Amino acid sequence: MPSPTRPLHLGFTIWPTGFHPGAWRLPGAPSDGNSNARLLRAAARTAERGTFDFFFIGDRVVGLPSSQFSAPNEVLRPEALTLAAHLAAVTDRIGLITTVNTTYAEPYAVARALATIDHLSDGRVGLNIVTGKNEEAARNFGRTEHWDNSRRYDWATEFVEVLRLLWDSWEDDARIADAATGRFVDERRVHRVDHRGEFFRVAGPLNVERPVQGQIPLVNAGASERSRQLGAAHADVRFTNSSVLGLEGARAYYRDLKGRLAAHGRAEDEQLIIPGVAVYVRPTSAEAHELYARVQRLTRPDVDLVRLSAALGLDLAGERPDAPLAEAADVATASDEGALIVAEARELYGREELTLREVEASFLRRGWFKELVGSPTEIADTLQRWHEEGAADGFMIFPPHMPDGLDAFVDLVVPELRRRGIFRTEYAGTTLRDHLGLPRPANRFAAERVAGVAR
Incomplete structure (x- = not known):
């Protein structure tokens, strides 16, 4: 069982009209949340006031009006990289995890955009890898069919490998800016990646310096075997809906994911398991119900x-x-x-x-994420128990309605978690890696160059 003294991690996921599909109908609730810059900025600042590890931005590359009654946030969705860059400018410490559908993207462009946002945010961006489930997406990108699960994950795995090569293509000290000699970069420390794979041919190097975090933290979700394989090999955070399995089911799911890491030379503390929960909280239990x-x-x-x-x-x-x-x-x-x-x-x-x-x-x-209804004490009791009993390293919070649902969690539940000494009162670090407790990785090309010089 994980140690009860390990940190509790919290993420907030933005569903601008609320996680509940009818929440936008509440009096005073916004119906324009997906394009309301003021609401999006305020939500990020509120989550930062609550010292959340990260603000999570989901994405889709299709618009599905037929989903309006079950998931109106799937009908309208702001482009995630753009939103992450915007929020980086109005926040200071909170991590910003943004989503890319790798099935319909190219790794060089994504690596470049994310490295740029990491610099603009002083090291606070993360990447959520998805492969997409909507067949309609293929027709938005000139394809005749949406690939099957196996091909999508083959593509995504190579995609991640190319990202990591490109982020390392500049060593940390490659830009020397020597005014005396006029040398701007040390070319020995800038590397072509020359990737030749099944799907991608990428020469490199990237034209953005190595990210502040060295490597952008990676997130993935999904319960399929291929999703679990990708996560075990590459993900720093696994976002799950294991909360619907109940405590014992979530513990078994947690053990399965953690147990896969050793095969990839990884320790259990190198990956966080973060289930989603929808939280209805009010000062009293009766008010919450x-x-x-x-x-x-x-x-x-x-x-x-x-x-x-x-x-x-x-x-x-x-x-x-x-x-x-x-x-x-x-x-x-x-x-x-x-x-x-x-x-x-x-x-x-x-x-x-x-x-x-x-x-x-x-x-x-009930099939989405576990719903918690109650007072701050009741909500904190559940989160603490699941965390301490090895069902989760933390939680992704889904407020059922916006913006009041987020405000209520930050103003009611976060103080209770802090009172118990299980959640931070302030940020100790400055980067998303700091918040997640992940070290900054060494540059592979620098290690190879130093080894070559030694030989």
Whole structure:
């Protein structure tokens, strides 16, 4: 079991209209969050005030209006590299993890952009590698088909290898700027990479100096075997939805990911496992449960009783959507999975009596990330337990509504975590690597050059 004294890491992920699909309908909530520069800047500053390790920017390369009722943030999405560069200018310490879909990108351009942002942010950028799941993306990039999982991960693996070569193509002291001799660079310390692989032919060197962090920290997600392989070999952070597996399931998932590192010559503390959690917090438990119920009422009004019947193992045909569950069916006869669904819904709403509509609203959200509803103490209890019992190295926080959900977490939960002595009160370092507890790696070309000189 991991040591309870190890640091707790927190990331905030920006879903500008809120993680809950109906949250933008709350009175006063913004519906223009994806293009509202003021809101995006304020969110980054709030997360920095909470001393989060990083501000996480997801991305997609498709617009899907058909997703508007289940995931409106997938319909509109600001380009992630651009947003990271913008936020670097209005923050000072928080890390900025930005997303690139490698399936539809070229490594030289991405390496150049990220190295630039790392310099502009004084070493605070990170890269989330995704391979994309939407077939529609292919047609946005002149392709006739979206590659299968195997080909996407073959491409992504080589993509990462090229990134790392390019970031090392300048040694740290290559720019000498010797005014006396007029030499601007020491050419011996600037290297062609001459990569010739299955997918890429890249000569190098990069035309941006080595990043402040040496190598940009890498993040990846996904539960497929290829995703886990890529993560074990290259990721500094694994972002997971293992929170939906329950504590024991998340612990097993954690052990699986950590157990893969040794095969790549890596120690367990060289990678952080960060599950996502959606947090509804208010000063009291009753207020938090009322918030949850209020947001859930903003879900689309239709209720699929056929789907709910199958999920619960109960016959709900012909029942009114707003009928109490206890009147519509004998819950004691529900399937084991159905009983779990009902128990989870009762926990989230904070009461035993639920309508069919309420049960379905909870059921539809359960596959995303674990939802936590409660007072600051209750939320902190859960985060601390999962952290100390080896289910997570930290958490990605998904506020269900913006900006109030983020404000509430920073103003209510963060002080409680600090009071317990398990979360920082201020930043100790200046770079994202510092926040994550990762050392700055040596330059491979410098090591080879020094070894060559010695020989």
